[in-house]
Amino acid sequence: MTDTDTTRAVAGTDWRRRAAELDAADPLAWARGEFLLDAAPGVVSYLDGNSLGRPLRATAQRMASFVHDEWGGRLIQGWTDDGSGRGGWMHWPEVLGDQLARAALGAGPGQAVVGDSTTVLFYKLARAVVDAAGPGRDEIVTDTGNFPTDRYVLEGVAAERGLRVRWVETDPAAGVEVEQVRAAVGERTALVTFSHVAYRSGHLADAAAITAAAHDAGALVLWDLSHSVGSVPLELDAWGVDAAVGCTYKYLNGGPGAPAFGYLAARHHGRLHQPVQGWMGHAEPFTMGPGYSPAAGARSLVSGTPPVLAMVPVRAGLDLLERAGIGAVRAKSELLTAFALDLVDDLLAGHDVEVASPREPGRRGGHVTLRRADFRAVNERLWADGVVPDFRAPDGLRLGLAPLSTSFTELLEGVVRLRRAVARSGEQR
CATH class of the missing domain: 3.40.640.10 (Type I PLP-dependent aspartate aminotransferase-like (Major domain))
Structure with a gap:
């Protein structure tokens, strides 16, 4: 079963189509071309922009x-x-x-x-x-x-x-x-x-x-x-x-x-x-x-x-x-974090993953934190699988979504692989 099929089976929603629609409607989509996205070929989803942003081509x-x-x-x-x-x-x-x-x-x-x-x-x-x-x-x-x-x-x-x-x-x-x-x-x-x-x-x-x-x-x-x-x-x-x-x-x-x-x-x-x-x-x-x-x-x-x-x-x-303008950046940030929560609620349902961030868009910044007891080991699996979030002890996994460089499709890929890593971790318990 492919990741796309898995997504549909779990969610009953074509999340890849939704991500593509959000990317197509994104007024800041042009900004991704300003970054050296191809400098890390092994990374398919960089979700740690709240710790270290990507480098710019202009830099x-x-x-x-x-x-x-x-x-x-x-x-x-x-x-x-x-x-x-x-x-x-x-x-x-x-x-x-x-x-x-x-x-x-x-x-x-x-x-x-x-x-x-x-x-x-x-x-x-x-x-x-x-x-x-x-x-x-x-x-x-x-x-x-x-x-x-x-x-x-x-x-x-x-x-x-x-x-x-x-x-x-x-x-x-x-x-x-x-x-x-x-x-x-x-x-x-x-x-x-x-x-x-x-x-x-x-x-x-x-x-x-x-x-x-x-x-x-x-x-x-x-x-x-x-x-x-x-x-x-x-x-x-x-x-x-x-x-x-x-x-x-x-x-x-x-x-x-x-x-x-x-x-x-x-x-x-x-x-x-x-x-x-x-x-x-x-x-x-x-x-x-x-x-x-x-x-x-x-x-x-x-x-x-x-x-x-x-x-x-x-x-x-x-x-x-x-x-870009900070207003446009904030607007995309709220969309990214909301999309992350929708994906987590759907794709990680039943996997003992707790959302440790405010649900209201106006009460949260640019990252979403998830909690699960084994996230330290899960984070290591994700890095090996090309997904780079940020682990914070004792059990927090932060999805740092940088509006100028993060796409909705990239976010989806990260959460799909997170679900796979969590499922494998459960099988090994």
Whole structure:
């Protein structure tokens, strides 16, 4: 029996025809041609775009051009004049920060920079917030389900500054809710920080309401946008967000180890000061004189030399996102995740697979998480079969659906092979 016949026998539906119809009607179908889809011939279904996005064809071309023309052609002069008319590589953190703010953050210019890792920028901004907190504000509020690096950094900041972390217990199959935040914050709260999209469940937090609740208690908010930027529309300025961080190697296709971004609202410029005072964040870095005077605006978040080479792929990813539009990306993301749930409900019925993501489209981000006790072994079988999802201990399998590069047919192929792997796993019990 073929996979197509199996699909029909289980579902009573021609899912392959439905997938083809969705692909034919997809206004972003053209974007798949922008990616190096043929670079991994053994992969038939890549479902891990929420961990590492695929590379763009433009990235390969631009990297070669940069090495030859800009690095090789301009040498050290490129720091002040890279031929772009925008002041050279020295200013790429702000140039890319402004493009990112425009394309994905819902933020005005001068408030974001690209550079460092998410962990480093998260530390800088968390420390800046707690250091500026008023007397008696000695608590940091976060949730037990937050991404590990955030939790670890907060524990370190608390130890450094003599603070206490107040933990909000969250459902692993969901995420933090505004009522929980209101119950946790108070006159002792300095910093409130959560992930906008929960990395396990895909739960989409109500950032506007949670930010308002923190502000009502006199606290500031730092959002981790790593699993939402480039997938979910953001409105940082409109929501009144104080600070935010995120990575660029997921839905922005910046590549392995791509630099992160930091956002600091303009109203906090000159008032919040990050603790890693490096020469590239100085107001006049080439005076090299005594004492530290921070640069104006978001540039003050910069510490060391900008990772220029690593920014080339980020710029390519942002260019593509601007062409597509974040609204169109979100619309396809909701269709992809809904299609994934339909397939799981039908093709995996009776196989003890639990959906651990919100069912409502407006309450989930760009990935769907499934749970089953043996998914670690199933994930290994899938990789060997050309399907690449993402396993998260103890029993979660994430289907990371990148709207610009994932087709509905590719998703269907992955779920069909997942069903086959689960069935074989059951036979071996």
